[in-house]
Amino acid sequence: MGIKLPGTQRNKTILLVICTIIAVGIIINEAIKNNKDTNVVEQSKVKIEQQTKNSEISANKTEVSIDEKTKKLDEEYSKAFELFHSKKYDDAINIANEIIKEDxxxxxxxxxxxxxxxxxxxxxxxxxxxxxxxxxxKNDYGYARFNKGLTYELLGKYDEALTWYNKDLEVEEYVWTYYGMASIYGRRGDVDNTVKYLKMAIDKDSDVKKAARDEEDFNPVRNSDAFKNLGI
Structure with a gap:
């Protein structure tokens, strides 16, 4: 059995049309709302992507800047190193001062x-x-360990020099560390240790022989057979 709604057929039709219009309006409104939400999400994604890109660009610029600074300071250090070996100690010190100001x-x-x-x-x-x-x-910097030994040797503190030369050999096999140890033992007239460490130096670099020929430190042992056998 059907249910009869009150009112005339015309009123029923009008009511149906109104309900339909309302339903369509609701659907359209929800669609517009969903579209806005989607746009907001997309805009947020674009914004995040742009921020990420900008961060990456900034990081890359920072990295390049650091690399350029490091390269510049390395070049300055090379100058100081060359000046030191040219016996221009004041100039080497001045450049080192500038490097330390920067880093x-x-x-x-x-x-x-x-x-x-x-x-x-x-x-x-x-x-x-x-x-x-x-x-x-940098505790394991070999050149600094060597130079600490060399500084002690320059000032006649030979036991301390040998200690630091040995510490250098813990991290590297530097030819002039062996040579420095040989020269100390040479001053002391210790033929065995002089020959031992000088041979190690020569094995690393045969040009050491040229330096050893005029090295006064080896005079106390120069006439020994063992030293002569080194072919210096």
């Missing part, structure tokens, strides 16, 4: 400044302060 953790600059001071004025405290600072930053 207070530059262990290479502290090291080269320290050994330059050692040769310039034979001041143990000043030289070792810089070399120790280098080793504080």
């Amino acid at each position: 207070s953790k530059n262990y290479k600059a502290y090291n080269i400044r320290g050994i330059a001071k050692a040769y310039k004025n034979r001041n143990l405290d000043e030289a070792l302060a810089d070399i120790d600072k280098s080793l504080e930053i």
Whole structure:
């Protein structure tokens, strides 16, 4: 049995049309709302992607800037290194000072400044302060360990020099570390150890023989058969 709605057929039709219009309006409104939500999401995604891109660009610029600074300081260090080996100690120290102003953790600059001071004025405290600072930053830096031994040797503190030369050999096999040890034993007239370490140096670099020929430190042992057998 059907249910009869009150009112005329015309009123029923009008009511149906109104309900239909309302339903369609609701559907359209929801569609518009969903479209807005979708746009907001898309806009947010675009914004996030742009922020990420900008962050990556900024990071890349920072990385390039750091690389350029490192390259510049390395070039300056190379100049200081060459100046030191040219016996221009003041110039080497000045460049090292500038490097340290730019990078207070530059262990290479502290090291080269320290050994330059050692040769310039034979001041143990000043030289070792810089070399120790280098080793504080990088404990296994072989060149600083070698230079600490060399500084002690320059000042006649041979036991301390041998200690640090041996510490250098813990991290590298540097030809002039062997040579330095040989020269100390040569001064002491210790033929066996002089020959032992000098041979190690020669095995690493045969040009060491040229330096050894005029090395006064080897005079106390130069006439021994073992030393002569090195072919110097």
